Amino acid sequence: MAQFHPPDSGVLRDKVVVITGGALGIASQLVRHCHSAGAHVIFGDVLTAPAEALIQSLSSASASNQVLKFVHTDVSSYAANLHLFSVAYDLCGRVDHAVSAAGVGERGHIVDETLTLESVREEPVDCMRTLDINLAGPLYFARIASVYLRQPSPAVSDPASTAVATDKSLTxxxxxxxxxxxxxxxxxxxxKHGVYGLMRAxxxxxSKYAPQPIRTNAICPWMTETRMVGGIEDDWARAGLPRNSPMDVARVIAGE
Known part of the structure; x- marks a missing residue:
């Protein structure tokens, strides 16, 4: 079986990384990893308290010129995604890597054997919130990222230049x-099938954008120890199945 060996984290030094879902779970470990590697990190989430706690825990280790910024972001909102990128661009003058990592688990049961001719008349608003966050959010994010990522870096600001300023990626x-x-x-x-299809599309x-091609990848984690898997940990352990830590996945994302 092929193995993926992420490159040395030094490649992230001074890069500008935009991340959604950075307050908890995999994305919070990605924020930590990128920050420790010397990247400028701008991340969005709806969970203000843990996001601010993360900022506080990392601030003492920040270099004097290193950007670390939290932006309250509801990824199901196009305007909120746009604002996140706008803040990053205003602060740093470019975006090098963009990671759509915000997500939620299943909410309710859209198909349920207890549904009746009466109850099925009620719109499944809470269920569809999962779709808004987990698929509409990445679609919005990818659209906006495709524009911000291809903007030339200040070092290559001549519109006539055909040089590629930096490596750019969407994950x-x-x-x-x-x-x-x-x-x-x-x-x-x-x-999640939709997100995988989005990457393939x-x-x-x-990759053909000129003068700045953008690498696009999707990460498909196996069971990872976050709050989203609450309730299945014991069964998983009894079955002897392997699991990921959030930092395991974060390092793979950083390598993409």
Whole structure:
């Protein structure tokens, strides 16, 4: 089986990285990893308290000119995604890497054997919130990222130049549920399949952007120890199945 060996984290020094979902879980470890590697990190989340706590825990280790910024961001809102990138661009003058990592688990049951001719008349608003965050969010993020990532860096500001300023990348976080069966996770699985499909649809066109091609990848983690897997840990352990730590996945994302 092939193995992926992430490059040395030194490649992230002075890079500008935009991340969604950075307050907790995998994305918070990605914020930590990129920051420790010397990157400028601008991240968005709806969870203000843990995001501010993360900022506080990292601030003492920041270099004098290193940017570390939290922006309150509801990824299901196009305007909020746009604001996140705008803040990063205003602070740093460019965006080098963009990672769509915000996500939520299944909410309710969109298909349920208890549904009746009466109850099925009620719109499944809470269920569809999973789709808004897990699929509409990455679609919005990718659209906006494709523009900000291809803007020339200050060092290559001549419109006539054909030089590539820096390596640029867009990374989308899907799931193993994005290409395998996930019984019971109906909307979550549909959304993560969509994210995987989004990567496949974008990677060709974005790689041909001139003068700045953009690499596009999707990460599909196996069970990872975050709050999203609450309730299945004991069964998982009894089955002897392997698991990831959030930092395991964060290092792979950083290597993309």
């Amino acid at each position: 989308l976080v899907s799931s193993i549920a994005g290409f395998t069966e996930a019984p019971g996770l109906t909307v979550y699985s549909a959304a 974008l990677r060709g066109p974005l």
